[in-house]
Amino acid sequence: MIFTVAIDGPAAAGKGTISRAVAAEFGFAHLDTGALYRAVGVKGGDPVTAARGLEPTDLARDDLRTLEAGQAASRVAAIPEVRAALLEFQKRFARREGGAVLDGRDIGTVICPEAEVKLFVTASAAVRARRRWLELGGEAAAQPYAAVLAEVEERDARDRNRADAPLRPAEDAVVLDTSDLDSAAAVAQAVALVAAALAARG
Numbered sequence: 284m285i286f287t288v289a290i291d292g293p294a295a296a297g298k299g300t301i302s303r304a305v306a307a308e309f310g311f312a313h314l315d316t317g318a319l320y321r322a323v324g325v326k327g328g329d330p331v332t333a334a335r336g337l338e339p340t341d342l343a344r345d346d347l348r349t350l351e352a353g354q355a356a357s358r359v360a361a362i363p364e365v366r367a368a369l370l371e372f373q374k375r376f377a378r379r380e381g382g383a384v385l386d387g388r389d390i391g392t393v394i395c396p397e398a399e400v401k402l403f404v405t406a407s408a409a410v411r412a413r414r415r416w417l418e419l420g421g422e423a424a425a426q427p428y429a430a431v432l433a434e435v436e437e438r439d440a441r442d443r444n445r446a447d448a449p450l451r452p453a454e455d456a457v458v459l460d461t462s463d464l465d466s467a468a469a470v471a472q473a474v475a476l477v478a479a480a481l482a483a484r485g
Protein backbone atom coordinates (compact mmCIF):
# COMPACT_ATOMS: atom_id res chain seq x y z
CA MET A 284 0.00 0.00 0.00
CA ILE A 285 1.27 3.47 -0.91
CA PHE A 286 -0.01 6.06 1.57
CA THR A 287 1.73 9.31 2.49
CA VAL A 288 1.08 11.57 5.45
CA ALA A 289 2.67 15.01 4.91
CA ILE A 290 3.17 17.03 8.08
CA ASP A 291 4.45 20.58 7.61
CA GLY A 292 4.73 23.60 9.87
CA PRO A 293 7.07 26.05 11.58
CA ALA A 294 9.73 25.19 14.17
CA ALA A 295 8.57 23.65 17.47
CA ALA A 296 4.90 23.44 16.51
CA GLY A 297 4.71 19.77 17.49
CA LYS A 298 5.35 18.15 14.09
CA GLY A 299 7.89 15.67 15.44
CA THR A 300 5.70 14.38 18.28
CA ILE A 301 2.67 14.07 16.00
CA SER A 302 4.65 12.40 13.19
CA ARG A 303 6.24 9.79 15.42
CA ALA A 304 2.88 8.98 17.04
CA VAL A 305 1.06 8.68 13.69
CA ALA A 306 3.84 6.47 12.27
CA ALA A 307 3.72 4.19 15.35
CA GLU A 308 -0.09 4.01 15.33
CA PHE A 309 -0.35 2.90 11.69
CA GLY A 310 3.00 1.10 11.30
CA PHE A 311 4.26 3.63 8.74
CA ALA A 312 7.91 4.61 8.24
CA HIS A 313 8.85 8.10 9.47
CA LEU A 314 11.29 10.62 8.02
CA ASP A 315 12.19 13.81 9.89
CA THR A 316 13.29 15.85 6.85
CA GLY A 317 14.57 18.69 9.06
CA ALA A 318 17.34 16.30 10.16
CA LEU A 319 18.63 16.19 6.56
CA TYR A 320 19.03 19.99 6.48
CA ARG A 321 20.45 20.02 10.03
CA ALA A 322 23.04 17.40 9.01
CA VAL A 323 24.05 19.49 5.98
CA GLY A 324 24.22 22.61 8.16
CA VAL A 325 26.49 21.12 10.83
CA LYS A 326 28.73 19.22 8.40
CA GLY A 327 30.51 22.43 7.40
CA GLY A 328 32.35 23.08 4.15
CA ASP A 329 30.40 23.63 0.95
CA PRO A 330 26.71 22.91 1.70
CA VAL A 331 25.93 21.68 -1.82
CA THR A 332 28.78 19.13 -1.65
CA ALA A 333 27.62 18.16 1.86
CA ALA A 334 24.04 17.61 0.66
CA ARG A 335 25.16 15.53 -2.34
CA GLY A 336 27.36 13.35 -0.11
CA LEU A 337 25.06 12.96 2.90
CA GLU A 338 25.48 9.60 4.64
CA PRO A 339 23.58 7.74 7.39
CA THR A 340 26.36 8.57 9.91
CA ASP A 341 25.73 12.31 9.31
CA LEU A 342 22.13 11.78 10.46
CA ALA A 343 23.22 9.95 13.62
CA ARG A 344 25.22 12.90 15.04
CA ASP A 345 24.15 13.95 18.52
CA ASP A 346 24.44 17.69 17.86
CA LEU A 347 21.61 17.97 15.33
CA ARG A 348 18.98 19.27 17.78
CA THR A 349 20.83 22.38 19.03
CA LEU A 350 19.64 25.95 18.30
CA GLU A 351 22.81 26.49 16.24
CA ALA A 352 22.08 23.43 14.09
CA GLY A 353 18.53 24.73 13.53
CA GLN A 354 19.83 28.08 12.35
CA ALA A 355 22.48 26.46 10.14
CA ALA A 356 19.80 24.18 8.66
CA SER A 357 17.51 27.09 7.89
CA ARG A 358 20.36 28.92 6.10
CA VAL A 359 21.46 25.98 3.91
CA ALA A 360 17.79 25.15 3.22
CA ALA A 361 17.47 28.43 1.28
CA ILE A 362 20.05 27.22 -1.30
CA PRO A 363 18.18 25.67 -4.27
CA GLU A 364 21.04 23.22 -5.12
CA VAL A 365 20.93 21.88 -1.55
CA ARG A 366 17.17 21.31 -1.80
CA ALA A 367 17.59 19.69 -5.24
CA ALA A 368 20.22 17.27 -3.88
CA LEU A 369 17.82 16.07 -1.15
CA LEU A 370 14.69 15.89 -3.33
CA GLU A 371 14.83 12.39 -4.83
CA PHE A 372 15.52 10.63 -1.54
CA GLN A 373 12.52 12.33 0.09
CA LYS A 374 10.22 11.67 -2.89
CA ARG A 375 11.14 7.99 -2.91
CA PHE A 376 10.69 7.73 0.85
CA ALA A 377 7.22 9.30 0.59
CA ARG A 378 5.97 6.71 -1.91
CA ARG A 379 7.65 3.67 -0.37
CA GLU A 380 5.59 0.54 0.11
CA GLY A 381 3.84 0.27 3.49
CA GLY A 382 3.03 3.91 4.19
CA ALA A 383 5.18 6.89 5.18
CA VAL A 384 4.98 9.95 7.39
CA LEU A 385 7.29 12.85 6.49
CA ASP A 386 7.55 16.04 8.49
CA GLY A 387 9.14 19.26 7.29
CA ARG A 388 8.29 22.54 5.57
CA ASP A 389 7.50 21.59 1.94
CA ILE A 390 6.26 18.01 2.07
CA GLY A 391 2.66 18.75 1.01
CA THR A 392 3.65 21.44 -1.49
CA VAL A 393 6.82 20.14 -3.21
CA ILE A 394 7.97 16.68 -2.05
CA CYS A 395 4.62 14.91 -2.23
CA PRO A 396 1.74 17.08 -3.50
CA GLU A 397 -0.20 13.81 -4.04
CA ALA A 398 -0.01 12.88 -0.31
CA GLU A 399 -3.20 11.18 0.92
CA VAL A 400 -3.19 13.29 4.13
CA LYS A 401 -1.70 16.78 4.52
CA LEU A 402 -1.46 18.42 7.90
CA PHE A 403 -0.12 21.89 8.63
CA VAL A 404 0.77 21.99 12.32
CA THR A 405 1.21 25.44 13.78
CA ALA A 406 1.10 27.42 17.06
CA SER A 407 1.84 30.99 18.10
CA ALA A 408 5.54 31.96 18.13
CA ALA A 409 5.36 32.60 21.90
CA VAL A 410 3.97 29.12 22.62
CA ARG A 411 6.51 27.45 20.31
CA ALA A 412 9.42 29.36 21.84
CA ARG A 413 8.27 28.45 25.34
CA ARG A 414 8.13 24.75 24.43
CA ARG A 415 11.59 24.88 22.86
CA TRP A 416 12.97 26.78 25.90
CA LEU A 417 11.50 24.18 28.30
CA GLU A 418 13.00 21.40 26.14
CA LEU A 419 16.39 23.10 26.48
CA GLY A 420 16.05 23.11 30.28
CA GLY A 421 13.83 26.11 31.13
CA GLU A 422 15.39 28.24 33.89
CA ALA A 423 18.46 25.96 33.68
CA ALA A 424 18.82 26.47 29.91
CA ALA A 425 21.90 28.19 28.50
CA GLN A 426 19.67 30.66 26.61
CA PRO A 427 17.04 32.90 28.21
CA TYR A 428 13.46 32.61 26.87
CA ALA A 429 13.80 35.90 24.94
CA ALA A 430 16.77 34.52 22.98
CA VAL A 431 14.85 31.36 22.08
CA LEU A 432 11.86 33.46 20.94
CA ALA A 433 14.13 35.61 18.77
CA GLU A 434 15.66 32.47 17.25
CA VAL A 435 12.24 30.98 16.49
CA GLU A 436 11.03 34.22 14.87
CA GLU A 437 14.19 34.62 12.80
CA ARG A 438 13.99 31.03 11.53
CA ASP A 439 10.26 31.37 10.74
CA ALA A 440 10.90 34.53 8.71
CA ARG A 441 13.72 32.91 6.73
CA ASP A 442 11.76 29.70 6.08
CA ARG A 443 8.61 31.62 5.02
CA ASN A 444 10.31 34.20 2.82
CA ARG A 445 12.81 32.12 0.84
CA ALA A 446 12.17 31.86 -2.89
CA ASP A 447 12.54 28.07 -3.22
CA ALA A 448 9.90 25.89 -1.48
CA PRO A 449 8.93 28.41 1.23
CA LEU A 450 7.06 27.28 4.33
CA ARG A 451 3.32 27.56 3.63
CA PRO A 452 0.29 25.29 3.98
CA ALA A 453 -0.73 23.36 0.84
CA GLU A 454 -4.15 24.49 -0.38
CA ASP A 455 -5.66 21.17 0.63
CA ALA A 456 -3.88 20.87 3.99
CA VAL A 457 -5.80 20.60 7.25
CA VAL A 458 -4.46 23.26 9.64
CA LEU A 459 -3.95 22.07 13.22
CA ASP A 460 -3.21 24.89 15.67
CA THR A 461 -1.65 23.36 18.78
CA SER A 462 -1.37 26.63 20.78
CA ASP A 463 -4.09 25.50 23.19
CA LEU A 464 -3.70 21.72 22.80
CA ASP A 465 -1.56 19.35 24.80
CA SER A 466 0.39 16.80 22.81
CA ALA A 467 -2.09 13.96 23.50
CA ALA A 468 -4.97 16.03 22.09
CA ALA A 469 -2.95 17.09 19.04
CA VAL A 470 -1.92 13.47 18.37
CA ALA A 471 -5.54 12.29 18.75
CA GLN A 472 -6.72 14.77 16.10
CA ALA A 473 -3.98 13.76 13.67
CA VAL A 474 -4.62 10.04 14.20
CA ALA A 475 -8.37 10.55 13.63
CA LEU A 476 -7.68 12.35 10.37
CA VAL A 477 -5.41 9.60 9.05
CA ALA A 478 -7.84 6.87 10.17
CA ALA A 479 -10.67 8.62 8.30
CA ALA A 480 -8.56 8.92 5.12
CA LEU A 481 -7.56 5.23 5.32
CA ALA A 482 -11.20 4.20 5.85
CA ALA A 483 -12.33 6.35 2.90
CA ARG A 484 -9.84 4.53 0.67
CA GLY A 485 -11.38 1.24 1.68
Ligand code: DC
Nearest residue numbers: 316317318320356357360387388389
Ligand atom coordinates in the same frame (compact mmCIF):
# COMPACT_ATOMS: atom_id res chain seq x y z
O1 DC B 1 12.08 20.88 11.39
P1 DC B 1 13.47 21.39 11.82
O2 DC B 1 13.40 22.47 12.87
O3 DC B 1 14.39 20.28 12.22
O4 DC B 1 14.10 22.07 10.49
C1 DC B 1 15.34 22.74 10.50
C2 DC B 1 15.40 23.68 9.29
O5 DC B 1 15.50 22.94 8.09
C3 DC B 1 14.19 24.59 9.12
O6 DC B 1 14.34 25.83 9.81
C4 DC B 1 14.11 24.79 7.63
C5 DC B 1 14.75 23.56 7.04
N1 DC B 1 13.81 22.61 6.48
C6 DC B 1 13.35 22.84 5.21
O7 DC B 1 13.67 23.86 4.60
N2 DC B 1 12.52 21.93 4.60
C7 DC B 1 12.14 20.82 5.23
N3 DC B 1 11.33 19.95 4.61
C8 DC B 1 12.57 20.59 6.57
C9 DC B 1 13.39 21.49 7.17
